[in-house]
Amino acid sequence: MRAATTVPPTQHDSPESAGAPAHRPSGPPVVELRQIRKSFGDLEVLKGIDLQVHKGEHVVVFGPSGSGKSTVLRSINLLEPPTSGSLKVAGVEYGPGLPGEGDVKKGKPLDLRRSVGMVFQSFNLFPHLTALENVCLPLRSVRGVKRDEAEQRSADALRRVGLLPRAAHFPGQLSGGQQQRVAIARALTLDPEVLLFDEPTSALDPELVGEVLSTMREVAELGMTMVIVTHELGFAREIGDLNVFMEDGVVVETGPRGFFDECHNPRTQKFISAVL
Amino acid sequence: MSTLLSLPTAASQYDWGIVWDNRSMLLNGLLTALEVSFVALIISMVLGMGLALVRMGRAPFSWIAAIYINVFRGVPALVSVIWVYFGLALVLDISFSVFQAGVIALSLLYSAFLAEIFRSALNAIPKGQKEAGLALGMKPVRIFFSITLPQATKIALPNVGNMFIGMVKDTSTFTVIGLLEVVRVTQNLVAETFQPFVLYTAAAALYVFVAFVLDFLFRLAERTLDTPPNGALSRGLRGRKQRRIQALIDAQPPVRPSTAT
Numbered sequence: 161m162r163a164a165t166t167v168p169p170t171q172h173d174s175p176e177s178a179g180a181p182a183h184r185p186s187g188p189p190v191v192e193l194r195q196i197r198k199s200f201g202d203l204e205v206l207k208g209i210d211l212q213v214h215k216g217e218h219v220v221v222f223g224p225s226g227s228g229k230s231t232v233l234r235s236i237n238l239l240e241p242p243t244s245g246s247l248k249v250a251g252v253e254y255g256p257g258l259p260g261e262g263d264v265k266k267g268k269p270l271d272l273r274r275s276v277g278m279v280f281q282s283f284n285l286f287p288h289l290t291a292l293e294n295v296c297l298p299l300r301s302v303r304g305v306k307r308d309e310a311e312q313r314s315a316d317a318l319r320r321v322g323l324l325p326r327a328a329h330f331p332g333q334l335s336g337g338q339q340q341r342v343a344i345a346r347a348l349t350l351d352p353e354v355l356l357f358d359e360p361t362s363a364l365d366p367e368l369v370g371e372v373l374s375t376m377r378e379v380a381e382l383g384m385t386m387v388i389v390t391h392e393l394g395f396a397r398e399i400g401d402l403n404v405f406m407e408d409g410v411v412v413e414t415g416p417r418g419f420f421d422e423c424h425n426p427r428t429q430k431f432i433s434a435v436l
Numbered sequence: 437m438s439t440l441l442s443l444p445t446a447a448s449q450y451d452w453g454i455v456w457d458n459r460s461m462l463l464n465g466l467l468t469a470l471e472v473s474f475v476a477l478i479i480s481m482v483l484g485m486g487l488a489l490v491r492m493g494r495a496p497f498s499w500i501a502a503i504y505i506n507v508f509r510g511v512p513a514l515v516s517v518i519w520v521y522f523g524l525a526l527v528l529d530i531s532f533s534v535f536q537a538g539v540i541a542l543s544l545l546y547s548a549f550l551a552e553i554f555r556s557a558l559n560a561i562p563k564g565q566k567e568a569g570l571a572l573g574m575k576p577v578r579i580f581f582s583i584t585l586p587q588a589t590k591i592a593l594p595n596v597g598n599m600f601i602g603m604v605k606d607t608s609t610f611t612v613i614g615l616l617e618v619v620r621v622t623q624n625l626v627a628e629t630f631q632p633f634v635l636y637t638a639a640a641a642l643y644v645f646v647a648f649v650l651d652f653l654f655r656l657a658e659r660t661l662d663t664p665p666n667g668a669l670s671r672g673l674r675g676r677k678q679r680r681i682q683a684l685i686d687a688q689p690p691v692r693p694s695t696a697t
Contacts, residue, residue: 274573
């Protein structure tokens with residue numbers, strides 16, 4: 161196995177100082193990753209990730225393909241359970257935990273997922289259900305909302321993403337951008353503590369990227385806590401309160417707003433200049 | 437076989453009128469065949485889905501399911517019904533009616549076939565569907581019934597139709613236990629009329645007719661389950677749902693975010 165860090169870490173050794181403390185919100189973090197590691201067989205894709213996400217914060221994770229950024233995101237809702245390390249959401253431990261901390265009471269994955277929303281690269285709408293039913297199904301089955309109320313709330317959610325007129329359409333009748341907006345509405349109606357975005361625009365035609373980004377912008381303005389894995393660095397620069405550059409399963413550098421113009425690590429600079 | 441020795445030698449000796457004269461007996465035989473097949477189809481679908489899930493689950497249960505599937509896919513219906521009617525009945529000390537024996541025999545065989553059909557249908561559902569359900573905080577059972585199963589059913593349906601046609605044909609072997617299905621009725625009529633060619637051809641025509649009808653019905657079901665924009669029929673059948681959603685749309689205030697189209 162190769163060394164845990166191939167690139168000298170700039171700041172990730174001390175999560176407290178990640179980014180610029182002056183800009184970071186105080187109080188307990190909504191999501192806290194400490195020394196998260198993940199292996200697929202012999203391949204270690206996450207080599208000790210530290211990350212704190214505070215309430216209302218918009219965290220952008222970027223980096224080259226295969227850097228582990230999607231895996232970090234997917235470990236937050238345990239779609240990829242970490243091999244080791246601590247994952248705390250709203251103060252509850254959901255990961256294997258850290259060695260020194262003894263037996264902490266663990267939360268259930270189901271409870272975790274009910275407080276963490278996710279938007280996928282490939283939308284993952286349910287193709288046999290209308291747009292409205294896609295939003296409605298989790299409301300009814302997860303929150304136990306009655307049919308009439310669930311439909312009202314779903315219609316309202318679709319209206320907010322501008323897709324109410326398409327409520328009776330099936331995913332196959334919607335464009336990629338529209339499908340992704342329905343997916344955002346579906347995640348939003350469950351009122352999550354934090355919303356994860358896994359490359360939400362990567363599967364879209366270039367001309368459809370804008371509408372999804374503007375919906376995300378609106379969600380951000382509502383004060384939603386967001387963790388966004390993206391290649392859209394222009395959008396990241398605009399929205400990111402905390403920016404995380406990853407490569408080879410480690411966090412190379414993190415920084416606050418303005419990070420894209422002020423990053424110090426030569427690898428980060430090289431990546432940003434190649435993409436932006 | 438005296439019936440074969442008395443086979444008519446000239447076409448003029450074929451009496452096609454006896455088919456019409458005995459139509460009610462033949463159709464009753466067909467009805468029996470369809471009843472046995474239909475009950476067995478329902479049982480096989482439930483058992484088959486269970487088998488598919490066990491087969492996709494943990495060892496050693498998955499191995500047991502795999503062995504069952506591979507054995508019963510190979511057993512002929514004739515043997516199966518003899519095992520049930522003469523063997524299983526003896527072992528369990530129950531006497532089955534010929535109808536029950538036929539249903540059990542078919543269910544044993546076709547649950548194995550349907551298990552493989554359901555397994556491949558379940559495997560055809562993209563991984564992201566289950567992940568989306570999990571990420572939304574849905575319980576696995578709910579994900580199965582609300583997300584996976586409806587989509588898998590649609591994929592499996594054409595093959596289930598084929599299986600049903602096969603089941604109806606396999607009832608022809610149940611003449612061996614005396615079930616009054618199409619072949620048994622035909623045999624009885626042949627014994628009276630010495631017209632095997634005519635009567636067996638008529639029997640075959642009945643099976644072909646049923647195959648056509650079943651094919652049509654399953655296509656209809658398939659199209660109904662298909663989501664728009666495919667399938668004009670589905671749009672019509674979903675009309676009520678569409679109107680309900682339209683009412684919701686109309687009830688919502690018309691203001692929309694300026695950025696959205």
